[in-house]
């Protein structure tokens with residue numbers, strides 16, 4: 038609902054607080070931008086990421102594209118040695134880490150990631166750390182080039198081509214990927230993704246889509262497929278991402294393709310939203 042101040046991927050300096058155990062003024066922090074209730078069935082099961090009354094900063098309530106931003110101290114995440122730029126990337130990476138945790142990716146298996154935007158790239162990075170063979174799929178060849186040059190992805194498929202099925206069969210020695218993950222949010226891709234899945238495989242939906250998806254029951258049933266959604270992330274995912282960056286296992290700074298002063302953000306948005314612009318992540322800097 039609008040009007041809404043955006044901003045759920047951010048870092049900042051702690052300038053003022055009533056009570057924030059373990060934190061000091063001047064600390065650089067990021068935050069879990071998910072306000073969970075702490076008492077619903079999901080929260081009690083530790084799944085605060087899918088709380089029944091979840092409010093996401095920048096979506097359901099105002100977010101952090103502001104000079105100052107106030108949040109409950111329980112949402113704060115300490116920098117643990119990371120710089121502010123890396124810290125601002127922890128949230129989108131945590132979405133990827135959570136998706137791979139949901140998929141329970143095993144070493145050596147083929148993982149198809151549909152959509153090579155920032156979330157897709159994060160999924161690929163954590164699938165790589167899980168020892169998987171990654172296949173990147175996107176409509177946009179620039180994004181596939183980025184997968185190859187920055188992430189070292191070996192297998193790339195242009196979505197929408199007529200020979201996608203054959204390419205997947207070739208890459209996977211005729212078996213198809215045992216994990217298919219949608220990070221595109223594109224309805225056609227979501228409906229088609231099941232057909233790319235190996236028998237016995239897991240299909241994980243990370244991207245957002247508002248319409249109804251449609252699968253053929255025989256296609257689903259004959260695979261004994263597992264269908265999973267993956268929503269947001271938990272503090273465990275945030276901590277895992279931070280540890281991975283600290284250990285130099287992932288290099289998220291390459292995702293920042295543009296740096297812009299906060300005051301110039303409004304006029305830049307239409308340009309950045311175009312996938313052909315080559316933009317992966319824009320870092321907005323406040324003074």
Ligand SMILES: [Zn+2]
Pocket residue numbers: 073074075076077078079080081088089090
């Ligand atoms: Zn809850």
